[in-house]
Amino acid sequence: MKYVDLSINPRNYEEWIKIIPMLKKFNFEIIGMDSNFINDDVLKAAKENSIKVIKRKYFKISNKDELNNILKSSNNSFLVVEPENNYLLNIISQTKTINAIRINLEKNIKINKTIKNLFNINKNGVIEISLKQLLNNDIFLWREMNNLLKNIIKFGLRFYVVSDASNIFELWHPFHVKSLFEILGVDNTYATLSMTTYPYYAISPILNK
Numbered sequence: 386m387k388y389v390d391l392s393i394n395p396r397n398y399e400e401w402i403k404i405i406p407m408l409k410k411f412n413f414e415i416i417g418m419d420s421n422f423i424n425d426d427v428l429k430a431a432k433e434n435s436i437k438v439i440k441r442k443y444f445k446i447s448n449k450d451e452l453n454n455i456l457k458s459s460n461n462s463f464l465v466v467e468p469e470n471n472y473l474l475n476i477i478s479q480t481k482t483i484n485a486i487r488i489n490l491e492k493n494i495k496i497n498k499t500i501k502n503l504f505n506i507n508k509n510g511v512i513e514i515s516l517k518q519l520l521n522n523d524i525f526l527w528r529e530m531n532n533l534l535k536n537i538i539k540f541g542l543r544f545y546v547v548s549d550a551s552n553i554f555e556l557w558h559p560f561h562v563k564s565l566f567e568i569l570g571v572d573n574t575y576a577t578l579s580m581t582t583y584p585y586y587a588i589s590p591i592l593n594k
Contacts, residue, residue: 386577386581387414388559389580389584390550390557391587394549396551400552403553405436411559415584439463444467452466452477462591465487468494474488478510485511485512486513487513487514490518496512511543515548519565531571546580559577
């Protein structure tokens with residue numbers, strides 16, 4: 386089985402060269418990377434290891450004006466936006482030009498029926514969750530992750546997980562993601578979906594251009 390990690394953030398090219406063989410070993414075939422980091426050398430190294438790189442733009446927003454500015458300057462990159470609060474989440478959920486919405490476990494943002502309905506209207510809502518926040522073993526964040534996953538699944542929304550790895554030690558093997566879901570009491574079928582079907586769905590508008 387081939388997997389997708391839509392957020393890999395190496396600190397430099399040397400770190401990227403170390404990460405590539407691990408991605409290949411873990412059977413990742415598509416990764417997302419900040420568009421500003423990508424150059425011919427980065428793409429060449431990825432291609433040599435049969436890994437496709439998606440250009441990614443990621444923004445945190447704290448008000449509606451910031452969102453409007455982002456949308457005006459959007460291009461063919463995979464666009465991910467992280468809202469500061471539930472009010473902004475509601476606004477973002479109505480915006481079709483955003484490919485995914487990142488939920489920060491530290492922000493106490495709740496997935497509810499309103500969000501479900503907005504996602505259903507747009508037909509393309511996908512939630513992004515970073516696993517990097519769990520590496521510090523903060524009990525609060527683990528609890529938030531548990532609640533977030535169960536609410537997302539309860540309302541039938543699509544989501545995918547990313548590592549945000551800046552080095553090889555922050556990568557997640559797919560087996561470890563499945564184990565994480567089991568520990569949280571979530572069917573690990575969703576772990577597989579969050580690394581395959583759902584991220585593919587999120588990037589399909591980009592791949593089809």
